């Protein structure tokens with residue numbers, strides 16, 4: 284006997300909103316109904332494990348009937364009894380609807396956002412009313428004697444429910460389309476929506492398509508709309524390299540199918556998700572290109588596509604990773620706002636970061652060449668994490684690689700390797716920052732370290748200076764910028780050096796004064812130091828000042844930077860100093876010219892531009908003339 288029942292008030296309100304929603308993306312109704320169908324098959328398939336008679340050839344079937352103006356979505360899943368229909372779809376005793384409406388009222392959600400919120404509250408079924416003026420649901424519970432049930436509604440306050448006949452267990456939902464929604468009868472449109480949102484649903488989504496033959500007869504062809512390639516749900520050992528390549532090139536948008544490593548994650552417990560991530564083999568031509576700046580991973584919820592760029596799944600410094608995350612815990616149709624604060628996503632991100640860093644560490648230890656290749660491509664992005672991800676800072680420091688003074692150009696070593704190679708008396712990790720290897724390698728400030736056999740890390744990435752601001756120590760050893768701050772020795776060496784400098788200060792007091800006067804504001808000060816062995820002079824930066832390299836970078840970006848005046852250090856042992864003092868005493872030659880040349884030379888030797896190259900050349904010519912005459 285057919286009975287008419289009223290929807291709960293909340294449901295009526297919801298339906299009213301749905302029907303009058305101005306939201307343009309009505310396509311998502313199909314995603315919701317297909318996801319429900321797939322869930323229902325999941326349940327039946329699970330039951331069939333213990334009750335083999337329930338097993339079927341699982342499938343979701345669509346049928347578009349243009350004459351009747353109906354779209355049908357049918358599954359051979361678990362189905363529902365009458366009580367279940369009323370419970371799940373009729374009255375919605377579930378808190379979902381109420382919570383949904385409460386949310387709408389409180390947040391004053393714009394009508395346009397409603398469909399984005401639908402799935403989140405478990406009311407996806409009702410999205411059918413966005414495109415249908417009448418929805419009929421015919422269902423029979425699998426493995427039960429309960430009769431089949433027909434439920435139908437026009438979404439206007441009430442629904443009808445009756446027992447019915449249905450041969451196969453499962454659910455069939457028929458949508459009588461609203462005027463203007465006829466597009467959902469077009470095979471291409473259905474194919475497009477399925478490929479976009481449900482391509483990786485594990486069961487075939489079948490659409491019969493009628494074809495007119497040349498002799499005017501018609502044949503019906505069954506088309507499977509989804510590829511079902513949920514490659515991330517398969518056992519890692521069963522996925523071939525070829526399949527990985529094609530999937531990776533589908534995910535990465537800078538071309539090429541070469542990946543260095545595929546990482547499968549199957550997380551259980553607090554947060555249940557599967558993920559398949561790729562470390563690409565090569566960076567795009569320009570690392571700053573928007574393609575790689577595009578951040579995030581693809582997010583699926585139970586094989587249903589949610590979004591292409593879920594930023595919350597991966598931190599910025601791993602933005603070169605491409606992949607898919609398929610969560611079992613998240614609601615379908617999660618909105619942007621929900622993604623932003625979602626604690627589930629944060630848990631997933633944490634797990635992903637842990638796993639990716641672990642895999643990189645393994646690669647670094649077991650496949651050093653492969654890791655070096657990786658680091659050359661993406662190291663400068665990864666290193667950002669040292670500054671931004673304090674929780675993983677130590678792991679990230681260990682992953683960083685550098686060229687050094689004692690290694691060949693292009694060869695990279697880790698901080699562990701550096702520390703292991705330190706002679707016992709060396710207490711600090713030495714580094715120098717600069718534009719490129721050639722300029723730092725010839726810097727005079729390295730002379731002392733070279734003479735002692737210590738190694739110096741070459742930091743030539745633009746962001747190294749910035750990163751070093753948060754890299755104070757590694758393996759309990761302090762970092763020391765060799766071109767910054769005071770040059771200090773310890774013990775007996777210190778006493779000897781202090782004595783030597785005191786002596787030079789006395790002996791050359793007037794020369795220092797003359798040089799200071801000549802260079803004026805150009806430098807912060809001029810002093811003797813023990814840093815140099817071969818060169819007469821060099822420039823160093825005060826402890827906390829910007830390095831000249833960073834200063835140039837900021838200027839290039841049109842940023843205001845305080846002018847950092849640098850310190851000109853002189854080598855007290857260099858014969859040039861004694862010769863200059865001699866010139867000064869005899870009053871023979873302008874000390875100012877010499878001072879300027881000394882300063883320019885110091886700039887040139889560290890790879891910095893000189894303020895007036897023409898003047899430098901002129902002075903050099905003068906000096907040469909004097910010496911050859």
Ligand code: ADP
Pocket residue numbers: 315319320323358360361362363371372402404405406407408409453454
């Ligand atoms: P959600 O799927 O998010 O729970 P819906 O409003 O889409 O919310 O569906 C409500 C409930 O109705 C589902 O949880 C499920 O129990 C039942 N249901 C919907 N579609 C089907 C189907 N095709 N087969 C069996 N049960 C279904």
